[in-house]
Amino acid sequence: MRRLSLSRNTVFSPLGAFFIYGLLSIVILLFWSSFLTENFTETKSNDLYFLVLIGIEGCIIVFLGIMLAGFMRDILGQQAGAVLRLKIFAYFMASLLSLMIPVTFIHTTTIRQILRTWQEAQLTTALEDAQWFSLDAYQFRLFYLEKLAQDPVLQTARTGTIALSEIHDDLLGLQEFISGPKGEWKSSFFKGESIAYLSMPPSTKSGFVPRRPEQKEPFIRYTIKKDTRTLWTITFSLGPHFDERIERLDRAQATLTTIQAFQQKLPSFFFILYGLSTFPLFLLATIVAANISDRITQPLVALSQAAHQVAEGDLSVRLLAHPKDELRALIDAFNHMIRELEKAQRKALENEKVNLWQDLAQRLAHEIKNPLTPIRLSAERVLRKWEQNPQAIGEVLQDSMKAIIRETDNLTSLLTEFRAFSRLPPPQLERIAIQPLVEEVMCMYRNSYPQINFIVQVHHPQMEVKADRKQIHQIFNNLFTNAIDAMQEKGELSISLDLVKKEDSSYCRISIKDTGCGIAAEHQSHVFTPYFTTKTAGTGLGLSIVERIVYEHGGAIWFHSREGSGTTFYVDLPLFEESSRKR
Structure with missing residues (x-):
């Protein structure tokens, strides 16, 4: 029994497709992030993602090309x-x-609409207005602080009769410094938030104190020189997180500004990136589609x-399928x-055998009766001569005896072949190297028929069979003789030895x-x-004997023939167990 597996030999499993899809998605996301980082910030991106993306696309294209080439080859073939x-x-x-x-x-x-909305939003004007408002607010605070420094209300705050928040919510502190005999400054009065407190005056001159951006101070200061020994410092808030x-x-x-620099090229960039990102996914989907078509058609083809x-007569075929195969019911049927x-x-074969033996008995009776008739006629002819003229019996005796002997030999040959067919001895099985045996038989025929080209192809030279040497020799003799007769003693006779497996044997x-x-x-x-x-000239028992020998060896024999093109006989013989294990 020969079993055919319906396992799908696809080179691209669903798990592999999901893995490549995930890998592609990660690389595409990293590539997009790298592109946006490079073009919208001052950070230099890594070109490795782009190279990996291009490499994966190239591999997928090559793989897809190979699959499509196989597709076309199968269609054309x-x-x-x-x-x-x-x-x-x-x-x-x-x-x-x-x-x-x-x-x-x-x-x-959507991309076009986003870009159009972006352009229509006038973001540049909005940002310029925001900067103008922030600058105007800063200048207003400077102007207000300068006016406040000249306002007598500060003296009132100094004496403690009024709180700073009553003057302005953003007034954080009022501090007084006095110079000592040696010119050192020290704080003599402070009122306000602790964040505005200073241990030393920021400046000894009247006017604004320069801001220190590196310290990110959320306020501005103004110094008022009251006299040679007295300084006031006013701290005014700029607002939280200025x-x-x-x-x-x-x-x-x-x-x-960066976006505006390539605003005209931005749509093209987006479309190119979109194509570069979706194209490998499209290719991957194409490969998956080809893979699915293979998975669907392979069981049907098998x-x-x-x-x-x-249909050709091989009833040993069995189909094997996965337990979860969609075509399981069809395969079982x-x-x-x-x-x-x-x-x-x-x-039917058993019935045919019964009918065959019945027909065989009739044929044998007929074949035996055929030589008996001339034997009887020759004997009657001699007897009649003896009765009529005994002296002249010599005239018919020799011819009659020759006819009787000839027909007796034919009858003996017929019975010998029938006995060989019906009482074929059981095979004496032994370990035989098949190649030397074939070459031994072929050597005899090669010398006798020089106009025939004998070709031997041995795919596994070490093959050994478990067989009866004499009976296998008889198989080759019969098949070689029939092939030579079919070619009329000229042509090409090819003998091939190969290894096949059927189930576990x-x-x-x-x-x-032959080319007969x-x-x-x-x-x-x-x-x-x-x-x-x-x-x-033939008894018609040769191939019947060959078939029986093959069957008794546990083998099989069949043939393919086309009239005018020759015939090929196939014989399967069991390998010797050790020889089988070596394979």
């Missing part, structure tokens, strides 16, 4: 299932494109091939059908191919039938 694979692949691709085209249109429209807000405005202005082999056919064929397959006239179609079903022959 009219391989089984190729057209169905193409139709399924085309269906998946049409479905994919029907999904991608509207999605791509939506994405491109410097951070200014920095954010500056960064936004820088980014907007089923078709098995059905074709069954197919195997059940083959088993029933095999049972029916076995029963190994066999040596011997094929003998072939076997007529109407005669092929009777080739192994006893006493069937198309030769003028």
Whole structure:
């Protein structure tokens, strides 16, 4: 029994597709992040992501090209299932494109609308207005602080009759410094928030105190020189996170300036990036579609091939499928059908054997009766001569005796072959190297028929079979003789030795191919039938004996023939166990 597996030998598993899809997604995200970082900030991006993305796309393109080339090769070679694979692949691709085209249109429209909205938002003018307002607010505070320094209300705050918050909410502190005899300054009065307290005066001159941006002080100071020994310092708040807000405005202005620098090229950049990102995913989807078409068609192709082999008469075919295979029910039904056919064929063969032996008995009786008739006539002729003229019996005695001896020899030959067929001794099995035995038999025929080109092909020279040497020798003699007769002693005779496996057993397959006239179609079903022959001189038992020897060795024999093109006989013999294990 020969089992055919329906396992899907796909080079691209679903797990591999998901892995590559995840890898592509990560690389595309990193590439987009790197591109945006480089073009909208001052950070230099890493080109490695771009190179990895291009490398993956290149590999996918090469892989897809190889798959499509195999696709076309199968279609042009009219391989089984190729057209169905193409139709399924085309269906998946049409479905994919029907999904991608509207999605791509939506994405491109969205990008265009975003860019258009961006341009219409007048972000540059808004940022310039924001900067103008921040600068105006800062200048207003400077102007107010300068006026406040000259206002007598500070003296009132100094005496403690009024709080600083009553003067202005942003007035953080009022501090007085007095110079000592040695010119050193020290604080003599402070009122306000602790953040505004100073241990030393920031300046000894009247006017604004320069801000120190590196310290990010959220206030401005103004110094008032009252006299040579007295200084007042006023601290006025700029508002919470003043410097951070200014920095954010500056960064936004820088980014907007960068965008405006290639504003005309921005749509093209987005479309190129979009294509660069989606193209590998499209290629991956294409490969998955081809993979799915293979997974769907392979079991159907295997089923078709098995059905074709069954149609040719090989009922040993069985299909193996995964327990979760979608076609499990169909495969089980197919195997059940083959088993029933095999049972029916076995029963038909048994009936045919019974009919065959009945026919064989009739044929044997007929064949025996044929030589008995001339023997009887010759004997009667001698007896009649003896009765009529005993002196002249010599005239007919010699011819009659020769005829009797000739017909007796024919009868002996017939009975000898019948006995060999019906009482074939059981094979004496031994370990035989098949190649030397074939070459030994072929050497005899090669010397006797120089006009025949003998070709031997041995794929496994060390093959050994478990067989009876004399009976195997008889098989080769019979098959070689029939091939030589079919070629009329000139042509090409090819002998091939190969290793085949059936279930858990190994066999040596011997094929003998001739270039003769072939076997007529109407005669092929009777080739192994006893006493069937198309030769003028022959008993018709040769191939019947060969078939029986092969079967008793646990092997099989069959043939393929086309009239006018020659015949090939195949013989499978079990390998010797140790020889099988070496394989």
